[in-house]
Amino acid sequence: EHETMVSSKVQRDKLIGGLLAPGFDEQSCLSRYQSVLYRKESPHLLSTYLLERLREHEARQKKCGPHTQSYKKAIEQLKSGQGTTVGDCNYLVWVSYSGLGNRILTIASAFLYAILTNRVLLVDGDKGTADLFCEPFPETSWLLPSDFPIKQFRNFSIGSPESYGNMLKTEAIRSDGSFKGPIPAFLYLHLAHDYDDYDKLFFCEHSQQHIQGIPWLILRSDNYFVPSLFLIPAHQEELLRLFPQKDAVFHHLGRYLFHPTNVVWGLITRYYDSYLAIADEKLGIQIRVFETQTGPFQHVLDQVLACTLKEKLLPEVNAQQSIVSTRNVKSKVVLVTSLNSGYYERIRNMYWEHPTTNGEIISFHQPSHEEHQDSDKKMHNMKAWAEIYLLSLSDVMVTSAWSTFGYVAQGLSGLKTWIMFKPENHTAPNPPCRQVMSMEPCFHAPPFYDCKSRRGTDTGKLVPHVRHCEDMSWGLKLV
Ligand code: GDP
Numbered sequence: 269e270h271e272t273m274v275s276s277k278v279q280r281d282k283l284i285g286g287l288l289a290p291g292f293d294e295q296s297c298l299s300r301y302q303s304v305l306y307r308k309e310s311p312h313l314l315s316t317y318l319l320e321r322l323r324e325h326e327a328r329q330k331k332c333g334p335h336t337q338s339y340k341k342a343i344e345q346l347k348s349g350q351g352t353t354v355g356d357c358n359y360l361v362w363v364s365y366s367g368l369g370n371r372i373l374t375i376a377s378a379f380l381y382a383i384l385t386n387r388v389l390l391v392d393g394d395k396g397t398a399d400l401f402c403e404p405f406p407e408t409s410w411l412l413p414s415d416f417p418i419k420q421f422r423n424f425s426i427g428s429p430e431s432y433g434n435m436l437k438t439e440a441i442r443s444d445g446s447f448k449g450p451i452p453a454f455l456y457l458h459l460a461h462d463y464d465d466y467d468k469l470f471f472c473e474h475s476q477q478h479i480q481g482i483p484w485l486i487l488r489s490d491n492y493f494v495p496s497l498f499l500i501p502a503h504q505e506e507l508l509r510l511f512p513q514k515d516a517v518f519h520h521l522g523r524y525l526f527h528p529t530n531v532v533w534g535l536i537t538r539y540y541d542s543y544l545a546i547a548d549e550k551l552g553i554q555i556r557v558f559e560t561q562t563g564p565f566q567h568v569l570d571q572v573l574a575c576t577l578k579e580k581l582l583p584e585v586n587a588q589q590s591i592v593s594t595r596n597v598k599s600k601v602v603l604v605t606s607l608n609s610g611y612y613e614r615i616r617n618m619y620w621e622h623p624t625t626n627g628e629i630i631s632f633h634q635p636s637h638e639e640h641q642d643s644d645k646k647m648h649n650m651k652a653w654a655e656i657y658l659l660s661l662s663d664v665m666v667t668s669a670w671s672t673f674g675y676v677a678q679g680l681s682g683l684k685t686w687i688m689f690k691p692e693n694h695t696a697p698n699p700p701c702r703q704v705m706s707m708e709p710c711f712h713a714p715p716f717y718d719c720k721s722r723r724g725t726d727t728g729k730l731v732p733h734v735r736h737c738e739d740m741s742w743g744l745k746l747v
Pocket of ligand 1: 366367368369370371555556605606607636638640641642643648649651652655670671672673674
Protein backbone atom coordinates (compact mmCIF):
# COMPACT_ATOMS: atom_id res chain seq x y z
CA GLU A 269 0.00 0.00 0.00
CA HIS A 270 2.87 2.29 0.82
CA GLU A 271 4.12 1.77 -2.70
CA THR A 272 0.86 2.78 -4.33
CA MET A 273 0.73 5.84 -2.11
CA VAL A 274 4.19 6.82 -3.15
CA SER A 275 3.46 6.22 -6.80
CA SER A 276 0.21 8.17 -6.68
CA LYS A 277 2.09 11.05 -5.08
CA VAL A 278 4.69 10.87 -7.83
CA GLN A 279 1.87 10.83 -10.35
CA ARG A 280 0.19 13.84 -8.76
CA ASP A 281 3.44 15.77 -8.60
CA LYS A 282 4.07 14.99 -12.22
CA LEU A 283 0.73 16.53 -13.09
CA ILE A 284 1.61 19.50 -10.86
CA GLY A 285 -1.37 19.26 -8.55
CA GLY A 286 -3.75 18.14 -11.30
CA LEU A 287 -3.11 21.16 -13.46
CA LEU A 288 -1.85 18.97 -16.30
CA ALA A 289 -3.88 16.27 -17.95
CA PRO A 290 -2.47 12.74 -17.94
CA GLY A 291 -2.23 10.65 -21.07
CA PHE A 292 0.16 12.58 -23.28
CA ASP A 293 2.96 10.69 -25.00
CA GLU A 294 5.86 11.53 -22.67
CA GLN A 295 8.62 11.20 -25.25
CA SER A 296 7.09 13.72 -27.60
CA CYS A 297 7.33 16.43 -24.94
CA LEU A 298 9.72 15.54 -22.14
CA SER A 299 9.38 18.88 -20.36
CA ARG A 300 5.70 18.39 -19.62
CA TYR A 301 6.18 15.68 -17.01
CA GLN A 302 9.84 16.40 -16.17
CA SER A 303 9.33 20.00 -15.09
CA VAL A 304 8.59 18.66 -11.62
CA LEU A 305 12.26 17.61 -11.35
CA TYR A 306 13.42 21.20 -11.84
CA ARG A 307 10.70 23.38 -10.42
CA LYS A 308 9.69 23.71 -6.84
CA GLU A 309 6.11 22.86 -6.06
CA SER A 310 3.87 25.88 -6.51
CA PRO A 311 2.81 27.38 -3.17
CA HIS A 312 -0.08 29.20 -4.85
CA LEU A 313 -3.69 28.20 -4.42
CA LEU A 314 -5.08 26.22 -7.33
CA SER A 315 -8.88 25.95 -7.35
CA THR A 316 -10.58 22.68 -8.18
CA TYR A 317 -12.97 24.74 -10.27
CA LEU A 318 -10.12 25.82 -12.54
CA LEU A 319 -9.14 22.17 -12.93
CA GLU A 320 -12.71 21.29 -13.89
CA ARG A 321 -12.87 24.08 -16.44
CA LEU A 322 -9.52 23.06 -17.92
CA ARG A 323 -10.73 19.48 -18.40
CA GLU A 324 -13.91 20.82 -19.99
CA HIS A 325 -11.86 23.02 -22.24
CA GLU A 326 -9.66 20.13 -23.28
CA ALA A 327 -12.79 18.21 -24.28
CA ARG A 328 -13.92 21.17 -26.37
CA GLN A 329 -10.56 21.49 -28.10
CA LYS A 330 -10.70 17.81 -28.95
CA LYS A 331 -14.29 17.86 -30.16
CA CYS A 332 -13.88 21.00 -32.28
CA GLY A 333 -10.20 20.92 -33.19
CA PRO A 334 -8.68 20.76 -36.68
CA HIS A 335 -9.86 17.88 -38.88
CA THR A 336 -13.00 17.17 -36.84
CA GLN A 337 -16.50 17.26 -38.35
CA SER A 338 -17.32 20.36 -36.32
CA TYR A 339 -14.21 22.11 -37.55
CA LYS A 340 -15.00 21.33 -41.17
CA LYS A 341 -18.50 22.67 -40.74
CA ALA A 342 -17.24 25.86 -39.13
CA ILE A 343 -14.71 26.33 -41.93
CA GLU A 344 -17.45 25.93 -44.53
CA GLN A 345 -19.40 28.60 -42.77
CA LEU A 346 -16.37 30.85 -42.68
CA LYS A 347 -15.96 30.40 -46.43
CA SER A 348 -19.62 31.27 -46.96
CA GLY A 349 -18.94 34.57 -45.18
CA GLN A 350 -22.08 34.49 -43.09
CA GLY A 351 -22.45 33.81 -39.40
CA THR A 352 -26.17 33.19 -39.26
CA THR A 353 -26.22 29.46 -38.61
CA VAL A 354 -25.27 28.54 -35.09
CA GLY A 355 -22.75 25.74 -34.91
CA ASP A 356 -21.69 24.02 -31.72
CA CYS A 357 -18.09 25.19 -31.93
CA ASN A 358 -16.81 28.77 -31.88
CA TYR A 359 -13.19 29.73 -32.34
CA LEU A 360 -10.58 32.25 -31.31
CA VAL A 361 -7.57 32.50 -33.61
CA TRP A 362 -4.39 33.95 -32.11
CA VAL A 363 -2.09 35.73 -34.55
CA SER A 364 1.66 35.58 -33.93
CA TYR A 365 2.96 39.07 -33.29
CA SER A 366 5.85 40.81 -31.48
CA GLY A 367 8.60 39.42 -29.24
CA LEU A 368 8.45 36.10 -27.44
CA GLY A 369 7.49 37.51 -24.05
CA ASN A 370 4.62 39.45 -25.58
CA ARG A 371 3.49 36.36 -27.47
CA ILE A 372 3.43 34.20 -24.37
CA LEU A 373 1.42 36.81 -22.48
CA THR A 374 -1.12 37.22 -25.26
CA ILE A 375 -1.57 33.48 -25.74
CA ALA A 376 -2.30 33.22 -22.03
CA SER A 377 -4.77 36.12 -22.25
CA ALA A 378 -6.43 34.62 -25.32
CA PHE A 379 -6.65 31.26 -23.60
CA LEU A 380 -8.40 32.74 -20.58
CA TYR A 381 -10.80 34.60 -22.87
CA ALA A 382 -11.45 31.34 -24.72
CA ILE A 383 -12.27 29.57 -21.46
CA LEU A 384 -14.61 32.37 -20.40
CA THR A 385 -16.47 32.40 -23.71
CA ASN A 386 -16.37 28.66 -24.48
CA ARG A 387 -14.27 29.09 -27.58
CA VAL A 388 -11.63 26.86 -29.09
CA LEU A 389 -8.19 28.46 -29.12
CA LEU A 390 -6.17 28.01 -32.30
CA VAL A 391 -2.70 29.52 -32.57
CA ASP A 392 -0.86 30.62 -35.64
CA GLY A 393 2.27 28.46 -35.69
CA ASP A 394 4.14 31.10 -37.63
CA LYS A 395 7.41 32.69 -36.46
CA GLY A 396 8.51 29.55 -34.68
CA THR A 397 5.65 29.27 -32.23
CA ALA A 398 5.27 25.61 -33.18
CA ASP A 399 8.99 24.98 -32.57
CA LEU A 400 8.89 26.46 -29.09
CA PHE A 401 5.86 24.98 -27.37
CA CYS A 402 4.42 21.50 -27.10
CA GLU A 403 0.76 20.88 -27.73
CA PRO A 404 -1.07 21.81 -24.52
CA PHE A 405 -4.32 19.94 -25.20
CA PRO A 406 -4.45 16.14 -25.38
CA GLU A 407 -5.42 14.24 -28.53
CA THR A 408 -5.76 17.27 -30.77
CA SER A 409 -3.72 20.18 -32.08
CA TRP A 410 -3.97 23.84 -31.19
CA LEU A 411 -2.12 24.86 -34.36
CA LEU A 412 -4.18 26.66 -36.95
CA PRO A 413 -4.13 24.51 -40.11
CA SER A 414 -2.25 26.07 -42.99
CA ASP A 415 -5.29 25.93 -45.27
CA PHE A 416 -7.17 28.39 -43.07
CA PRO A 417 -9.35 30.20 -45.63
CA ILE A 418 -8.93 33.80 -44.41
CA LYS A 419 -5.57 34.15 -46.13
CA GLN A 420 -4.95 37.75 -45.17
CA PHE A 421 -5.40 37.23 -41.42
CA ARG A 422 -1.73 37.95 -40.64
CA ASN A 423 -2.07 41.36 -42.29
CA PHE A 424 -5.02 42.55 -40.28
CA SER A 425 -4.16 45.75 -38.46
CA ILE A 426 -5.67 48.85 -36.95
CA GLY A 427 -7.13 49.99 -40.29
CA SER A 428 -8.81 46.74 -41.30
CA PRO A 429 -12.52 47.19 -42.04
CA GLU A 430 -13.13 43.71 -40.58
CA SER A 431 -12.13 44.85 -37.10
CA TYR A 432 -14.74 45.18 -34.38
CA GLY A 433 -13.59 48.75 -33.73
CA ASN A 434 -13.89 49.83 -37.33
CA MET A 435 -17.25 48.17 -37.72
CA LEU A 436 -18.49 50.21 -34.78
CA LYS A 437 -16.94 53.36 -36.17
CA THR A 438 -18.57 52.92 -39.57
CA GLU A 439 -21.77 51.72 -37.92
CA ALA A 440 -21.61 48.38 -39.68
CA ILE A 441 -22.40 47.30 -36.14
CA ARG A 442 -25.04 49.53 -34.57
CA SER A 443 -24.87 50.53 -30.93
CA ASP A 444 -27.53 47.96 -30.06
CA GLY A 445 -25.26 45.26 -31.47
CA SER A 446 -27.27 44.59 -34.62
CA PHE A 447 -25.46 44.41 -37.96
CA LYS A 448 -26.19 46.68 -40.90
CA GLY A 449 -25.49 43.89 -43.35
CA PRO A 450 -25.57 40.13 -42.88
CA ILE A 451 -23.98 38.80 -39.69
CA PRO A 452 -20.33 38.12 -40.53
CA ALA A 453 -18.75 34.72 -39.98
CA PHE A 454 -15.73 36.32 -38.36
CA LEU A 455 -14.56 39.49 -36.67
CA TYR A 456 -11.05 40.76 -36.26
CA LEU A 457 -10.16 41.95 -32.77
CA HIS A 458 -7.40 44.51 -32.80
CA LEU A 459 -6.07 44.63 -29.23
CA ALA A 460 -2.49 45.70 -29.97
CA HIS A 461 -0.77 48.61 -28.22
CA ASP A 462 -1.82 51.07 -30.97
CA TYR A 463 -5.56 50.28 -30.72
CA ASP A 464 -8.06 53.12 -30.65
CA ASP A 465 -11.06 54.02 -28.53
CA TYR A 466 -13.43 51.96 -30.68
CA ASP A 467 -11.23 48.86 -30.41
CA LYS A 468 -11.05 49.38 -26.67
CA LEU A 469 -14.83 49.05 -26.41
CA PHE A 470 -14.10 45.33 -26.65
CA PHE A 471 -13.70 45.46 -22.87
CA CYS A 472 -17.28 46.67 -22.37
CA GLU A 473 -20.02 44.27 -21.44
CA HIS A 474 -22.30 45.27 -24.33
CA SER A 475 -19.51 44.52 -26.82
CA GLN A 476 -19.10 41.10 -25.35
CA GLN A 477 -22.75 40.51 -26.17
CA HIS A 478 -22.25 41.70 -29.77
CA ILE A 479 -19.30 39.40 -30.23
CA GLN A 480 -20.72 36.38 -28.46
CA GLY A 481 -22.56 34.91 -31.44
CA ILE A 482 -19.79 35.34 -34.02
CA PRO A 483 -18.31 31.91 -34.80
CA TRP A 484 -14.76 33.07 -35.56
CA LEU A 485 -12.70 35.72 -33.83
CA ILE A 486 -9.23 36.60 -35.03
CA LEU A 487 -7.09 38.31 -32.42
CA ARG A 488 -3.93 40.36 -32.72
CA SER A 489 -2.44 41.66 -29.51
CA ASP A 490 0.91 42.23 -27.85
CA ASN A 491 -0.52 42.83 -24.42
CA TYR A 492 -1.49 40.92 -21.30
CA PHE A 493 -5.09 42.09 -21.26
CA VAL A 494 -6.30 39.84 -18.43
CA PRO A 495 -6.63 42.65 -15.84
CA SER A 496 -9.32 44.33 -17.95
CA LEU A 497 -11.23 41.05 -18.30
CA PHE A 498 -11.60 41.22 -14.51
CA LEU A 499 -13.44 44.53 -14.97
CA ILE A 500 -16.15 43.11 -17.27
CA PRO A 501 -19.16 42.47 -15.00
CA ALA A 502 -20.34 39.40 -16.91
CA HIS A 503 -17.03 37.61 -16.29
CA GLN A 504 -16.27 38.77 -12.77
CA GLU A 505 -17.92 36.02 -10.79
CA GLU A 506 -16.50 33.29 -12.98
CA LEU A 507 -12.99 34.73 -12.79
CA LEU A 508 -13.07 34.89 -9.02
CA ARG A 509 -14.20 31.26 -8.87
CA LEU A 510 -11.43 30.23 -11.25
CA PHE A 511 -8.81 32.27 -9.43
CA PRO A 512 -9.60 32.71 -5.74
CA GLN A 513 -5.96 33.79 -5.53
CA LYS A 514 -6.24 36.63 -8.01
CA ASP A 515 -2.55 37.23 -8.47
CA ALA A 516 -1.88 33.69 -9.72
CA VAL A 517 -3.66 33.84 -13.08
CA PHE A 518 -0.60 33.85 -15.31
CA HIS A 519 1.28 31.61 -12.91
CA HIS A 520 -1.22 28.78 -13.34
CA LEU A 521 -2.19 29.35 -16.97
CA GLY A 522 1.48 29.71 -17.91
CA ARG A 523 2.48 26.49 -16.20
CA TYR A 524 -0.48 24.78 -17.85
CA LEU A 525 0.12 26.03 -21.40
CA PHE A 526 3.80 26.53 -22.04
CA HIS A 527 5.88 23.38 -22.19
CA PRO A 528 9.18 23.73 -24.02
CA THR A 529 9.62 21.41 -26.99
CA ASN A 530 12.34 18.75 -26.71
CA VAL A 531 14.93 20.89 -28.48
CA VAL A 532 14.35 23.77 -26.06
CA TRP A 533 14.17 21.36 -23.12
CA GLY A 534 17.64 20.16 -24.11
CA LEU A 535 18.90 23.74 -23.97
CA ILE A 536 17.31 24.25 -20.58
CA THR A 537 18.34 21.03 -18.87
CA ARG A 538 21.93 20.95 -20.18
CA TYR A 539 22.47 24.48 -18.96
CA TYR A 540 20.78 23.92 -15.64
CA ASP A 541 22.55 20.65 -14.89
CA SER A 542 25.95 22.04 -15.91
CA TYR A 543 25.91 25.41 -14.19
CA LEU A 544 23.02 25.96 -11.84
CA ALA A 545 22.03 22.71 -10.14
CA ILE A 546 24.92 22.55 -7.65
CA ALA A 547 24.27 25.81 -5.83
CA ASP A 548 22.46 26.30 -2.54
CA GLU A 549 20.85 29.44 -3.87
CA LYS A 550 20.04 30.69 -7.35
CA LEU A 551 19.65 34.37 -8.14
CA GLY A 552 18.30 35.38 -11.56
CA ILE A 553 19.06 38.82 -12.98
CA GLN A 554 17.24 39.84 -16.15
CA ILE A 555 18.70 42.93 -17.78
CA ARG A 556 16.58 44.45 -20.53
CA VAL A 557 17.56 47.86 -21.88
CA PHE A 558 15.16 49.88 -24.00
CA GLU A 559 17.63 52.16 -25.78
CA THR A 560 18.46 52.57 -29.43
CA GLN A 561 22.19 52.06 -28.87
CA THR A 562 23.27 48.63 -27.69
CA GLY A 563 25.38 49.44 -24.62
CA PRO A 564 26.60 48.29 -22.15
CA PHE A 565 25.67 51.39 -20.19
CA GLN A 566 27.32 52.48 -16.96
CA HIS A 567 24.02 53.61 -15.47
CA VAL A 568 22.47 50.18 -16.03
CA LEU A 569 25.42 48.45 -14.37
CA ASP A 570 25.15 50.93 -11.49
CA GLN A 571 21.47 50.19 -11.16
CA VAL A 572 21.90 46.42 -11.12
CA LEU A 573 24.57 46.67 -8.42
CA ALA A 574 22.64 49.27 -6.42
CA CYS A 575 19.56 47.06 -6.42
CA THR A 576 21.25 43.75 -5.62
CA LEU A 577 23.49 45.22 -2.91
CA LYS A 578 20.81 47.37 -1.28
CA GLU A 579 18.36 44.49 -1.13
CA LYS A 580 21.14 42.15 0.01
CA LEU A 581 20.67 39.78 -2.91
CA LEU A 582 24.42 39.93 -3.51
CA PRO A 583 27.03 40.53 -0.77
CA GLU A 584 29.39 43.50 -0.87
CA VAL A 585 32.95 42.89 -1.97
CA ASN A 586 35.85 43.63 0.35
CA ALA A 587 38.25 45.89 -1.50
CA GLN A 588 40.73 46.03 1.44
CA GLN A 589 41.40 42.38 2.13
CA SER A 590 42.76 39.96 -0.42
CA ILE A 591 41.30 36.88 1.21
CA VAL A 592 38.23 36.27 3.36
CA SER A 593 37.67 32.85 4.91
CA THR A 594 35.07 30.86 3.00
CA ARG A 595 34.37 27.98 5.32
CA ASN A 596 30.77 26.79 5.82
CA VAL A 597 29.16 29.36 3.62
CA LYS A 598 26.39 28.83 1.14
CA SER A 599 27.24 28.62 -2.53
CA LYS A 600 25.38 30.91 -4.82
CA VAL A 601 24.94 30.99 -8.57
CA VAL A 602 23.78 34.01 -10.46
CA LEU A 603 22.11 33.59 -13.82
CA VAL A 604 22.29 36.76 -15.87
CA THR A 605 20.24 37.19 -19.04
CA SER A 606 20.74 40.09 -21.40
CA LEU A 607 21.22 40.80 -25.07
CA ASN A 608 24.59 42.27 -24.07
CA SER A 609 27.43 40.48 -22.25
CA GLY A 610 28.98 43.62 -20.75
CA TYR A 611 27.07 43.68 -17.47
CA TYR A 612 27.75 40.06 -16.71
CA GLU A 613 31.47 40.41 -17.48
CA ARG A 614 31.92 43.40 -15.23
CA ILE A 615 30.01 41.97 -12.30
CA ARG A 616 31.76 38.62 -12.59
CA ASN A 617 35.14 40.39 -12.66
CA MET A 618 34.27 42.39 -9.59
CA TYR A 619 33.65 39.16 -7.64
CA TRP A 620 36.83 37.60 -9.02
CA GLU A 621 39.10 40.49 -8.22
CA HIS A 622 37.78 40.89 -4.66
CA PRO A 623 36.47 38.52 -2.01
CA THR A 624 32.97 38.94 -0.67
CA THR A 625 32.71 40.44 2.80
CA ASN A 626 30.88 37.39 4.14
CA GLY A 627 33.06 34.86 2.35
CA GLU A 628 30.24 33.71 0.10
CA ILE A 629 31.34 32.01 -3.10
CA ILE A 630 29.42 33.19 -6.14
CA SER A 631 29.58 32.10 -9.73
CA PHE A 632 28.06 34.02 -12.61
CA HIS A 633 26.62 32.61 -15.80
CA GLN A 634 25.03 34.07 -18.89
CA PRO A 635 23.80 31.57 -21.50
CA SER A 636 23.82 33.89 -24.53
CA HIS A 637 24.33 37.44 -25.69
CA GLU A 638 22.37 37.79 -28.88
CA GLU A 639 23.10 41.55 -29.22
CA HIS A 640 19.84 42.31 -31.05
CA GLN A 641 16.26 41.18 -30.90
CA ASP A 642 15.62 38.92 -33.89
CA SER A 643 12.18 37.48 -33.27
CA ASP A 644 11.83 35.71 -36.62
CA LYS A 645 14.88 33.46 -36.15
CA LYS A 646 14.30 29.98 -34.83
CA MET A 647 17.43 29.45 -32.70
CA HIS A 648 17.23 33.01 -31.37
CA ASN A 649 13.69 32.40 -30.10
CA MET A 650 14.62 29.02 -28.70
CA LYS A 651 17.43 30.57 -26.68
CA ALA A 652 15.13 33.33 -25.50
CA TRP A 653 12.56 30.77 -24.35
CA ALA A 654 15.25 28.64 -22.67
CA GLU A 655 16.53 31.70 -20.81
CA ILE A 656 13.06 32.75 -19.68
CA TYR A 657 12.54 29.24 -18.36
CA LEU A 658 15.96 29.08 -16.66
CA LEU A 659 15.28 32.42 -14.98
CA SER A 660 11.99 31.01 -13.72
CA LEU A 661 13.92 28.30 -11.84
CA SER A 662 15.59 30.94 -9.64
CA ASP A 663 15.03 31.25 -5.90
CA VAL A 664 15.22 35.04 -6.06
CA MET A 665 14.93 37.25 -9.13
CA VAL A 666 15.67 40.75 -10.33
CA THR A 667 13.82 41.86 -13.48
CA SER A 668 13.69 44.93 -15.68
CA ALA A 669 10.84 47.43 -15.94
CA TRP A 670 8.51 47.22 -18.95
CA SER A 671 9.83 43.85 -20.05
CA THR A 672 7.38 41.10 -20.92
CA PHE A 673 10.37 38.72 -21.07
CA GLY A 674 10.85 39.39 -17.37
CA TYR A 675 7.13 39.18 -16.60
CA VAL A 676 6.94 35.69 -18.06
CA ALA A 677 9.93 34.46 -16.04
CA GLN A 678 8.44 36.02 -12.91
CA GLY A 679 4.98 34.56 -13.48
CA LEU A 680 6.23 31.06 -14.16
CA SER A 681 8.49 31.17 -11.10
CA GLY A 682 5.69 32.26 -8.79
CA LEU A 683 8.09 34.70 -7.09
CA LYS A 684 7.67 38.31 -6.19
CA THR A 685 10.69 39.64 -8.00
CA TRP A 686 12.65 42.83 -7.51
CA ILE A 687 11.85 45.07 -10.42
CA MET A 688 14.34 47.68 -11.59
CA PHE A 689 12.62 50.94 -12.49
CA LYS A 690 13.13 52.29 -15.98
CA PRO A 691 16.10 54.68 -16.16
CA GLU A 692 15.42 58.18 -17.49
CA ASN A 693 18.07 60.36 -19.15
CA HIS A 694 20.79 57.72 -18.76
CA THR A 695 20.65 57.86 -14.98
CA ALA A 696 20.07 55.02 -12.55
CA PRO A 697 16.82 55.73 -10.72
CA ASN A 698 16.72 56.03 -6.96
CA PRO A 699 15.51 53.76 -5.47
CA PRO A 700 16.89 51.40 -8.11
CA CYS A 701 14.25 48.72 -7.62
CA ARG A 702 11.44 47.49 -5.45
CA GLN A 703 9.75 44.21 -4.77
CA VAL A 704 6.58 43.78 -6.83
CA MET A 705 3.11 43.71 -5.23
CA SER A 706 2.26 40.56 -7.13
CA MET A 707 3.82 38.13 -9.58
CA GLU A 708 1.31 39.04 -12.31
CA PRO A 709 2.37 40.69 -15.58
CA CYS A 710 1.46 44.31 -16.27
CA PHE A 711 -1.12 45.24 -18.94
CA HIS A 712 0.71 48.07 -20.70
CA ALA A 713 -2.12 49.61 -22.70
CA PRO A 714 -5.36 49.29 -20.74
CA PRO A 715 -8.53 51.24 -21.57
CA PHE A 716 -9.53 54.09 -19.25
CA TYR A 717 -13.22 54.07 -19.90
CA ASP A 718 -16.27 53.55 -17.81
CA CYS A 719 -18.64 51.64 -20.07
CA LYS A 720 -21.69 52.48 -17.97
CA SER A 721 -21.28 56.24 -17.64
CA ARG A 722 -19.52 56.40 -21.05
CA ARG A 723 -16.79 58.60 -19.66
CA GLY A 724 -13.11 58.32 -18.99
CA THR A 725 -12.21 56.80 -15.64
CA ASP A 726 -9.17 55.51 -13.80
CA THR A 727 -9.57 51.77 -14.25
CA GLY A 728 -6.80 51.22 -11.69
CA LYS A 729 -9.11 52.49 -8.94
CA LEU A 730 -12.30 50.52 -9.53
CA VAL A 731 -11.64 47.30 -7.59
CA PRO A 732 -8.96 46.48 -5.02
CA HIS A 733 -7.45 43.62 -7.05
CA VAL A 734 -6.79 45.62 -10.25
CA ARG A 735 -4.13 48.25 -9.60
CA HIS A 736 -1.53 50.32 -11.39
CA CYS A 737 1.80 48.59 -11.99
CA GLU A 738 5.05 49.24 -10.12
CA ASP A 739 7.01 49.87 -13.30
CA MET A 740 4.45 51.68 -15.46
CA SER A 741 2.12 54.16 -13.83
CA TRP A 742 -0.65 53.81 -16.42
CA GLY A 743 -0.47 50.02 -16.66
CA LEU A 744 -2.82 47.66 -14.82
CA LYS A 745 -2.08 44.49 -12.94
CA LEU A 746 -3.84 42.00 -10.74
CA VAL A 747 -2.73 41.93 -7.14
P1 GDP B 1 10.28 42.64 -24.06
O1 GDP B 1 10.59 43.39 -25.31
O2 GDP B 1 11.35 42.77 -23.02
O3 GDP B 1 8.93 42.97 -23.52
O4 GDP B 1 10.27 41.08 -24.36
P2 GDP B 1 9.94 40.24 -25.68
O5 GDP B 1 10.33 38.83 -25.34
O6 GDP B 1 8.55 40.44 -26.14
O7 GDP B 1 10.90 40.80 -26.81
C1 GDP B 1 12.27 40.90 -26.62
C2 GDP B 1 13.02 39.86 -27.45
O8 GDP B 1 14.41 40.25 -27.50
C3 GDP B 1 13.03 38.48 -26.85
O9 GDP B 1 11.94 37.71 -27.24
C4 GDP B 1 14.33 37.93 -27.38
O10 GDP B 1 14.17 37.60 -28.73
C5 GDP B 1 15.23 39.13 -27.28
N1 GDP B 1 15.80 39.25 -25.92
C6 GDP B 1 15.64 40.26 -25.04
N2 GDP B 1 16.32 40.01 -23.91
C7 GDP B 1 16.92 38.81 -24.07
C8 GDP B 1 17.77 38.00 -23.23
O11 GDP B 1 18.08 38.33 -22.10
N3 GDP B 1 18.17 36.81 -23.74
C9 GDP B 1 17.82 36.41 -24.99
N4 GDP B 1 18.27 35.23 -25.42
N5 GDP B 1 17.04 37.15 -25.81
C10 GDP B 1 16.58 38.33 -25.35
